[in-house]
Amino acid sequence: MARVTIDAAGMHYTPLNRRIREAVASGADEIEIVNVMGQRFIADGLRGDVTIIIHGVPGGDLGMFMSGPTCIVHGNCDHAPGNTMDGGKIVIHGSAGDAVAHSMRGGSIFVRDNIGYRGGIHMKEYRERCPVLVVGGSFRSFLGEYMAGGLILALGDPARRTGKERGIGSGIHGGRIVLRGDSLDRRCLGVGALARPLPDEGYERIAPIIREYACWFGLDPAPFLSDEYVEVVPSSARPFANKYTWE
Amino acid sequence: MTIGSVPVRFGITIDRARCMLCGRCVENCPYDVFRRDEDTIHVNSRKCVACHRCVAMCPRDAISIRQRPVDYRDHPVWTEEVREAIYNQARTGKIILAGMGNAKPYPVIFDRLVLDACQVTNPSIDPLREPMELRTYIGKKPKKLEFRYDNGDISLETTLSPNLELATPIMVGHMSYGAISLNAQKSIAMAVKETGTFMGTGEGGLHPSLYPYQDRMIVQVASGRFGVNIDYLERGAAIEIKIGQGAKPGIGGHLPGEKVCEDVSCTRMIPVGSDAISPAPHHDIYSIEDLKQLVRSLKEATSWQKPVFVKIAAVHNSAAIAAGIARSSADAVVIDGFRGGTGAAPRVFRDHVGIPVEAAVASVDAKLRSQGIRNEVSIIASGGIRESADVAKIIALGADAVYIGTAALVAMGCRVCGTCYRGLCPWGIATQRPDLVARLDPEVASKQVANLIHAWTLELSELMGAAGINSIESLRGNRDRLRGYLLDESTMRVLDVKPVGA
Numbered sequence: 001m002a003r004v005t006i007d008a009a010g011m012h013y014t015p016l017n018r019r020i021r022e023a024v025a026s027g028a029d030e031i032e033i034v035n036v037m038g039q040r041f042i043a044d045g046l047r048g049d050v051t052i053i054i055h056g057v058p059g060g061d062l063g064m065f066m067s068g069p070t071c072i073v074h075g076n077c078d079h080a081p082g083n084t085m086d087g088g089k090i091v092i093h094g095s096a097g098d099a100v101a102h103s104m105r106g107g108s109i110f111v112r113d114n115i116g117y118r119g120g121i122h123m124k125e126y127r128e129r130c131p132v133l134v135v136g137g138s139f140r141s142f143l144g145e146y147m148a149g150g151l152i153l154a155l156g157d158p159a160r161r162t163g164k165e166r167g168i169g170s171g172i173h174g175g176r177i178v179l180r181g182d183s184l185d186r187r188c189l190g191v192g193a194l195a196r197p198l199p200d201e202g203y204e205r206i207a208p209i210i211r212e213y214a215c216w217f218g219l220d221p222a223p224f225l226s227d228e229y230v231e232v233v234p235s236s237a238r239p240f241a242n243k244y245t246w247e
Numbered sequence: 248m249t250i251g252s253v254p255v256r257f258g259i260t261i262d263r264a265r266c267m268l269c270g271r272c273v274e275n276c277p278y279d280v281f282r283r284d285e286d287t288i289h290v291n292s293r294k295c296v297a298c299h300r301c302v303a304m305c306p307r308d309a310i311s312i313r314q315r316p317v318d319y320r321d322h323p324v325w326t327e328e329v330r331e332a333i334y335n336q337a338r339t340g341k342i343i344l345a346g347m348g349n350a351k352p353y354p355v356i357f358d359r360l361v362l363d364a365c366q367v368t369n370p371s372i373d374p375l376r377e378p379m380e381l382r383t384y385i386g387k388k389p390k391k392l393e394f395r396y397d398n399g400d401i402s403l404e405t406t407l408s409p410n411l412e413l414a415t416p417i418m419v420g421h422m423s424y425g426a427i428s429l430n431a432q433k434s435i436a437m438a439v440k441e442t443g444t445f446m447g448t449g450e451g452g453l454h455p456s457l458y459p460y461q462d463r464m465i466v467q468v469a470s471g472r473f474g475v476n477i478d479y480l481e482r483g484a485a486i487e488i489k490i491g492q493g494a495k496p497g498i499g500g501h502l503p504g505e506k507v508c509e510d511v512s513c514t515r516m517i518p519v520g521s522d523a524i525s526p527a528p529h530h531d532i533y534s535i536e537d538l539k540q541l542v543r544s545l546k547e548a549t550s551w552q553k554p555v556f557v558k559i560a561a562v563h564n565s566a567a568i569a570a571g572i573a574r575s576s577a578d579a580v581v582i583d584g585f586r587g588g589t590g591a592a593p594r595v596f597r598d599h600v601g602i603p604v605e606a607a608v609a610s611v612d613a614k615l616r617s618q619g620i621r622n623e624v625s626i627i628a629s630g631g632i633r634e635s636a637d638v639a640k641i642i643a644l645g646a647d648a649v650y651i652g653t654a655a656l657v658a659m660g661c662r663v664c665g666t667c668y669r670g671l672c673p674w675g676i677a678t679q680r681p682d683l684v685a686r687l688d689p690e691v692a693s694k695q696v697a698n699l700i701h702a703w704t705l706e707l708s709e710l711m712g713a714a715g716i717n718s719i720e721s722l723r724g725n726r727d728r729l730r731g732y733l734l735d736e737s738t739m740r741v742l743d744v745k746p747v748g749a
Binding site for chain 2: 013014017018021040041044045047060061064065066067079080083084086099102103105118121122124125126129145146148149171173174238240241242243244245246247
């Protein structure tokens with residue numbers, strides 16, 4: 001197993017990405033990057049079967065357009081990790097900023113703690129590609145806005161939700177948002193979104209994802225697995241179908 | 248229903264003496280205007296959109312179409328269009344959807360500008376025997392070049408940014424697969440390859456049958472991110488971020504689910520039949536700094552090998568926005584004027600929002616020059632470029648190159664009926680219905696588009712030659728070659744041109 005370590009202290013993102021690409025090209029299957037301090041675009045557009053272990057706080061757009069690799073972050077993330085990501089995995093041992101998983105079309109993101117506003121915005125799915133975003137803690141308003149496909153799983157304790165996270169699934173026209181808890185305050189729902197108890201097949205679908213989440217962060221999956229969930233789905237697949245008349 | 252029927256928009260008559268009952272009109276009309284009954288062809292004028300397919304296909308010139316055969320009481324304020332829009336909305340309570348470009352009779356600035364020619368004091372150039380340089384490079388240009396001199400050898404020290412090399416400053420703008428048919432995209436792709444220029448993919452992904460032309464394609468990244476992955480970004484010759492569109496500044500777009508067929512679903516990477524919604528803003532751009540981040544993310548993803556363009560609609564503060572774009576690492580800014588076409592836009596946006604491309608390009612060019620950063624980006628003008636004279640004039644106002652859209656479609660047969668949003672284009676252009684798409688033969692249509700680009704290029708070199716200019720670079724921003732004819736003083740100040748006779 002080829003392993004490469006890169007010290008990112010004081011390094012701009014372009015040479016850092018160049019080093020990562022060179023390492024992948026030369027056959028590394030594990031790249032450890034230490035002293036990451038706000039470098040954006042890490043693993044941007046990167047392909048391959050490689051695991052990147054990041055120590056520190058990566059800047060915005062971690063794993064943007066990424067197609068294949070796994071990024072494990074020991075620290076928090078800035079905004080939009082997994083932006084328009086195609087495939088692969090991002091595991092964040094901490095929290096992340098706004099627009100996590102923006103327009104993501106494949107792969108999965110596991111956030112141990114909290115995320116900011118507009119998480120999972122415009123996620124989409126196509127055939128076998130169905131992106132998954134798992135948030136262990138809290139989220140802010142507009143979770144799953146414009147969502148067109150995929151799955152968002154919010155495992156945070158519903159008792160600790162403030163009720164201020166409005167606009168969940170605003171403009172959603174595909175995919176589903178699954179939230180822990182036996183009900184969801186109607187006032188938190190966005191335009192065009194519908195909340196209902198998670199059906200049985202939904203529980204079957206989220207169980208392996210919960211186990212993977214627990215496994216990544218060394219947690220006991222049992223309390224998550226035994227709890228109740230609600231799902232937020234589109235009230236219509238054609239939100240704009242009745243808005244127009246012809247000239 | 249108290250409003251009743253409004254007068255038919257187009258009245259069709261068939262000259263029975265000329266008609267030979269061949270039935271081509273019946274076969275060709277996807278709007279079901281014609282019906283054959285024994286030995287008569289019946290007509291339902293109300294369904295007609297004036298696409299002219301029947302007229303073009305009738306072997307005996309037996310069909311005539313008259314616009315508004317029933318008069319409204321003439322009124323300069325309460326026009327027929329205004330009255331009919333009210334009837335429509337009184338019935339439906341909905342937003343009116345319209346096609347093609349701005350349909351209001353605003354004055355066209357191009358038509359109030361005239362070009363210069365040499366007489367006596369400076370000689371004109373004959374392009375027949377003198378070389379004319381129309382080659383255009385799109386992308387960043389260095390402020391200065393640094394060289395290293397080493398024992399008589401000279402080498403370039405400055406790192407050059409990747410540029411697109413165009414044989415002519417005329418490109419074909421972004422019309423997505425979905426908005427137009429695959430045969431239409433193929434026709435354009437073959438034409439731009441033939442003429443040494445480029446085309447845009449629009450926000451609809453890149454169909455595998457266009458891969459052979461990928462080095463002539465500018466791939467688009469818009470707010471829906473449809474069809475965008477690393478493979479798509481790497482295939483394109485350049486990448487364009489679409490912020491706005493001249494036909495509908497400030498709003499997004501959506502391809503209705505019924506147009507998302509199997510093939511369109513595969514290039515956009517969304518399920519069959521689902522609405523493809525491109526929101527008004529990019530979800531990761533809320534400021535000029537965020538735009539910089541998206542530009543750089545695309546550059547990082549493609550190892551800084553591809554030029555990145557940013558397209559904005561022409562609006563009041565285009566100049567300030569363009570100055571921000573120029574500082575964002577982008578290589579070109581595309582200014583799309585309010586006469587730009589579209590498959591579908593709310594009528595109120597198409598007709599009332601945005602500004603003419605002539606004014607926007609002139610002010611962007613002036614702003615970038617005043618800040619000393621004109622070399623940082625190329626300027627591409629689009630939206631309402633109708634003929635070679637428009638190309639010459641907009642280059643003289645400061646553009647590097649143009650995108651044409653509607654003009655290329657007209658070259659393929661489009662009659663500008665403006666009904667693209669119905670998805671029934673009888674010319675096989677703005678439709679996905681297989682029998683209609685099959686009407687457009689890419690071998691033939693590509694030749695027509697290539698002919699148009701070639702003809703405009705010839706005219707452009709003649710115009711340049713007449714003005715004593717032998718390189719397109721000497722025309723760029725050369726306002727001394729333009730004069731305003733019956734243009735108001737304030738517009739001339741914005742354009743920075745003098746009046747005729749001055």
